[in-house]
Structures are given as structure tokens and as C-alpha cells.
Amino acid sequence: MTDLELAMSRTWAEINLDELAHNIKTLRNMLNPHAKFCGVVKANAYGHGMIAAARKLQECGADYLAVAAVTEGAELRQNGITLPVLCLGQADTNLAPLMCEHNITQAVGDVPNAKALSDYAQSVGKKIRIHVKIDTGMSRTGFYWPENDESLKDSTAREILEVCRMPGLEAEGLFTHFAVADDDPDFTHLQLRKLLDARARLEALGQAFRLVHASASSGVLYYPEAHLDMARFGLSLYGYASPDVGNEGSTAGLHPVMTVKSRITAVRKIPAGETVSYGRLYTLKRDSVIAVMPVGYADGYPRVLTNQSYVKIHGVMCPTVGRVCMDMTMADVTDIPGVRAGDVATIYDYELMPQAAQKAGTIIDEIVCRVMPRIKRVYINDGKMTLKI
Numbered sequence: 495m496t497d498l499e500l501a502m503s504r505t506w507a508e509i510n511l512d513e514l515a516h517n518i519k520t521l522r523n524m525l526n527p528h529a530k531f532c533g534v535v536k537a538n539a540y541g542h543g544m545i546a547a548a549r550k551l552q553e554c555g556a557d558y559l560a561v562a563a564v565t566e567g568a569e570l571r572q573n574g575i576t577l578p579v580l581c582l583g584q585a586d587t588n589l590a591p592l593m594c595e596h597n598i599t600q601a602v603g604d605v606p607n608a609k610a611l612s613d614y615a616q617s618v619g620k621k622i623r624i625h626v627k628i629d630t631g632m633s634r635t636g637f638y639w640p641e642n643d644e645s646l647k648d649s650t651a652r653e654i655l656e657v658c659r660m661p662g663l664e665a666e667g668l669f670t671h672f673a674v675a676d677d678d679p680d681f682t683h684l685q686l687r688k689l690l691d692a693r694a695r696l697e698a699l700g701q702a703f704r705l706v707h708a709s710a711s712s713g714v715l716y717y718p719e720a721h722l723d724m725a726r727f728g729l730s731l732y733g734y735a736s737p738d739v740g741n742e743g744s745t746a747g748l749h750p751v752m753t754v755k756s757r758i759t760a761v762r763k764i765p766a767g768e769t770v771s772y773g774r775l776y777t778l779k780r781d782s783v784i785a786v787m788p789v790g791y792a793d794g795y796p797r798v799l800t801n802q803s804y805v806k807i808h809g810v811m812c813p814t815v816g817r818v819c820m821d822m823t824m825a826d827v828t829d830i831p832g833v834r835a836g837d838v839a840t841i842y843d844y845e846l847m848p849q850a851a852q853k854a855g856t857i858i859d860e861i862v863c864r865v866m867p868r869i870k871r872v873y874i875n876d877g878k879m880t881l882k883i
């Protein structure tokens with residue numbers, strides 16, 4: 495058995511890098527021509543494989559990459575990625591050596607954190623490049639920026655100025671993050687005004703930034719005025735225009751990158767009246783044919799989907815029946831003749847993924863991030879299947 499056959503012997507995720515390239519091009523065309531393109535590859539590129547996604551982004555001309563953890567940035571460097579890398583999350587100051595060693599741009603949201611990074615960088619004769627984070631309404635990280643309080647704006651601007659002038663830091667960016675870019679224009683515009691207000695005040699104090707940015711995927715799609723100097727594309731890169739199912743509007747010409755498939759392990763005839771799986775939550779109403787798929791909640795298939803999800807077998811939608819187990823899930827294939835062990839069931843595709851998110855009461859982001867390492871990633875690149883790129 496080849497390694498590729500082995501990877502495709504149980505449950506695997508096909509990651510179509512040609513579709514990723516298509517999405518990069520499509521999103522680039524939506525962006526103001528002068529704005530830079532930042533590809534967000536945190537969380538293993540939303541489950542798609544961080545290194546493969548980063549290589550494709552680099553090959554397709556992205557300007558920047560973003561991660562959530564400094565260690566993710568270090569991993570990119572260790573795999574030969576040379577694009578600038580921004581760590582979006584404020585980081586433990588003990589990670590300053592990694593930032594210096596791997597040339598990682600770091601988000602900074604308060605003075606003590608900035609001071610510790612600067613002190614370290616200065617002690618080794620380097621500078622850490624930073625993007626100053628402004629909290630315009632997420633109440634997560636960043637310098638809090640009020641709507642009207644002039645004296646607080648003044649003192650915050652002076653704090654930021656102090657950070658930008660620290661000898662171990664090089665201030666490159668100023669940014670914020672939207673809380674409701676997919677459904678509340680009033681609040682989103684307020685957030686944007688706050689960021690531009692912070693920029694203007696800092697400029698008046700003599701501090702300009704090369705990269706001012708605010709938008710993630712939804713921000714770019716719905717607010718052209720918020721493209722600014724750079725946009726940070728996450729979920730849209732992977733083919734979904736909106737995380738909230740039922741709120742997606744147009745797909746914006748994006749193509750989903752991940753398809754999860756499973757090789758059916760057994761096909762069984764079971765008489766009417768029997769129950770399926772733990773808890774006996776499903777009773778067969780007729781003599782049935784049940785396909786057993788080697789995928790369960792330990793693979794990231796949500797247990798809450800019990801009795802309410804579908805898979806595709808021979809291209810036909812089949813309901814799953816009974817409790818989702820740790821390692822197996824059953825589907826009713828009574829109406830599809832000729833299903834055999836070894837046939838392929840599609841677990842997630844462009845239709846099944848949003849459906850699963852909706853039924854599980856969550857967003858597409860969570861479903862893709864949950865696809866566990868035990869599901870092997872198989873890449874499609876230039877039309878060819880490979881295990882690595």
C-alpha cells in the first residue's frame with residue numbers, strides 16, 4: 495500500500511490547493527488595488543494544513559501572513575516561509591526571543607507588554623516589529639478607544655506614542671477587529687470611525703503607520719471603505735463567504751477547499767424493529783441496509799449531529815442514523831442499491847459542511863477547525879494528489 499492509499503483507507507480530508515489559489519485570486523480582485531493581502535493561517539489554516547496553505551499563499555503573491563500564536567509563526571519559518579508574519583494575538587512576553595529569532599511581527603495592546611518586548615529586543619541589539627491593536631468594540635485585546643471621551647483619547651494616544659517610540663520596537667501597523675461585520679453596519683461604522691480617529695490623533699502627534707487595517711473576510715465583502723492598507727482573509731480563503739449559515743448571501747464566487755471523505759467499512763442488512771447505536775435513539779421502521787463509516791466524534795464529527803445529519807454516498811444524500819459514536823457513524827442506504835464496503839462516503843463538502851454547522855448550532859469555522867489530526871490531509875495541487883507540498 496502506498497502512503498497515499500494508506501491515508502485514504504479510513505477517513506481523510508482532501509485539501510484542494512487549486513481552489514485555494516482560485517479563492518486568493520477572487521478575493522484579490524475584490525480588494526482595493528493598493529491594499530495589501532494578508533492570508534490568515536492560524537489554527538492549522540482553519541484545519542486545512544498551515545504549511546501547505548502558507549506555501550500556496552506565498553506562491554500566489556500574498557503580502558503578509560497572520561497567525562494566532564508566536565509558535566505558529568516559528569513553525570512557518572522553520573518550513574521556509576519568508577513572507578512577513580503577523581501574530582494577531584497579544585503574546586506572553588517570554589516569547590520575545592522567538593519573535594526576534596524568527597522575525598515575527600507582533601500585535602501589542604498595552605504598555606507593560608510592549609515595554610517587556612522592547613527591553614528584550616534592545617538587550618540583544620534587535621527590534622521587534624509591532625502592530626498596535628486598538629480595541630474599538632470587541633473588549634478583547636488592544637488599547638481601549640472611547641467614542642466621545644476626549645481626555646481619555648488624548649491619554650491613550652500618548653500611551654501609544656510612548657510604545658511606538660520604545661527603542662526595541664519598530665511600529666509598522668495600527669489595527670482593530672470588527673465584532674459584527676456580517677450583520678450590523680452601524681456598529682461596524684462606529685468601530686471604523688474609532689480606528690480612523692486613533693490614526694488621525696497619532697498622526698497629529700507625529701506618529702504615522704505604514705499599515706492600518708481593520709477588515710477580516712466579512713469586512714472586505716461588505717465594507718469597501720474598510721479595506722484601508724491591508725485586509726486579513728481567513729474563512730473566505732477556505733471558500734466560505736460567511737461563518738453564519740443562513741446568513742451567507744452570495745458565495746462571492748468562492749470555492750470550498752476542504753472535502754472530508756470516509757471509506758465505508760461494512761454494509762449490513764438489519765431487520766425492521768431493531769435499534770441503532772448507543773442509547774437506542776433510532777428504531778428501523780423497515781428492513782434496512784446500514785452503512786458503517788469509520789468517522790466519529792474523536793475525528794471531530796460532532797456527537798450533537800446524532801439523527802440529524804446527512805452524508806453523500808454514490809452522490810445521494812443519506813441520513814445518518816443513531817448516536818454518532820467515538821469512531822463510527824451509521825447511515826441508512828436502503829434506497830441506494832449496490833453500496834459496498836470500500837465505497838466512499840462524503841462527510842463534508844460545500845453543502846454538507848454548512849448543513850453540519852447549522853445542525854450543530856455553530857459556525858463553519860468551528861466545524862473545519864475541529865477536523866482532527868487523525869483525519870489525514872491529502873492535497874490536490876496542480877490537479878495531482880499528494881501528501882505534502
Ligand SMILES: *Cc1c(COP(=O)(O)O)cnc(C)c1O
Binds near residue numbers: 582
Ligand atoms: C481570525 C482573525 C481574522 C480572520 O477572520 P475571518 O473572519 O476568518 O476572515 C482576522 N483578524 C483577526 C484579528 C482574527 O483573529
